Amino acid sequence: MRGLMALTGFEIVRMVRNARFVFFSVALPLGFYLIFASIYGRYSVGGVGMTVYDMVSMGAFAGLSAALGPVATRVAAERAGGFTALLRVSPLRPGLYLVAKYAAALAAAAPGILLVMAAARLVHGVALGPAQWIEVFAWLWLGVLPFAALGLLLGYLLDGESSYVGAMAAYFFLAFAGGLWVPLPVLPRGFAAVGRLLPSYHYAALAWGVVGGARRPLEHAAVMLGYLALFGILAAWRYRVDGQRGLA
């Protein structure tokens, strides 16, 4: 337990010191929210006002940003730099490396999500009941786990610079096609159909449901769990394979 706490803390410290991380997972979602909500604030999507709708979209965008790219590039760099080998040599229980990555992704996602929610409340006067605020946050927060798993997987499949490019491509695709930037109902029908298959859509849809959108929490949660299981199992498998190479 002590080892896991230490490794998670270590991860968080490194993320917070990384300017790229702070930009993508805190500054960018917050900035987008303030811009979008100001421009489109008068409109609504499926009965949900855009100031609320975009709060969820950009909160999800913040969570996605915190989990996917940073995890992927870090894992790739740590494999290349020999850090993962050093952890395997230490008495730290195998697998806790992965657990620490999930925990760090959760910790890293919280500030961006909270800031967007605070901006919605303070700048655009979004009013929700206490239970709704908590529920929105809980979904956006826990929903980062499938993306952390995808980040882990990409970190094992790709190396060095390609992990950065690959993670960025996956990140922009998931954000756009999942309807985080432009609501799916506004996108062409074929596009929206693809979007509805993506974890990023179901991630945001869980929280849209809380603030007045179509409420299908079981369906969305099931899809998210499915993606978490899929990416998580593949990542754990790659982690094992990676360890079987020894130091070579």
Place this chain on the structure above:
Amino acid sequence: MDTAVSFGSVTRSFGATLALDDVSFTVPAGQVAALLGPNGAGKTTAISLMLGLIRPDRGQVTVFGRPPRQAAELDGIGAMLQSTTLVSGVTVRELVRLFAAFHPRRRPVDEVLREAGVDEVAHRRVETLSGGYRRRVMLAVALVGDPRLLFLDEPTTGMDALSRQSFWKQIRSLARDGRTAVFATHDLEEAGAVAQRVVVLHRGRIVGDGTPEEIRGRVGERVLRFRVADPPPQGTLEGLAGVVRVERDGAWYRITSRDGDATVRQLIAQGIPVRDLEIAGASMEEAFTRLTKEEGRG
């Protein structure tokens, strides 16, 4: 005496490549032992096995009589691996403190930083350090668990001569405290200067195992090159002390000798008018290949 590391008929391959082929040796506790061999000899595979990172296909590897992963937890195993980049975004102290948290028998971080010679850069980010300093940070990471056994994989790569010296001085003093150290190197001089025992690996097989003196006697060949205007009578050069082989190309001679100093002394004493004399170590590849052949005959 306790046995620190034991390899019993260990075979391990990676895909089609046979990395270790029926390797057996033991390292008694308290010994500084070198695994000597050229690149691709199987040294890193041997270290991966001792660390329990991989399992042998056949045979058995034990550390202090236990499976390696168990020993890592109960006895403390420290390792300096070849990689030098490590992680970015943390200071030296933060990195060492992290690894301290993993070890049940952790030592005070500041004491270890001092011992590894990185106390003055403890507040610096790991990525800003020179290669030599990074190696020492790795040493601190290896020492923080108070290990009874240290594995060092080509530990002095990237160090200058001075840091090498102080590094090995430190390893020797750790060994005096009763710790065991096993290091991999492709440098015979380094192996000879530091280890009490040298295990020579070549293409996955043990081709030599003995004290540095014994090994040096077998692989420490010298090559003498020189010119002679009037060729000496047939058999003169072959008869000199230590000579293994004489090759001639016009006026140029190339003599391989087991004892370079003695050969040169006799060459001069016999008044052979050599010119442009050069003496060099035989290449390691050559020496290892010869050892492999000897082993095959023996």
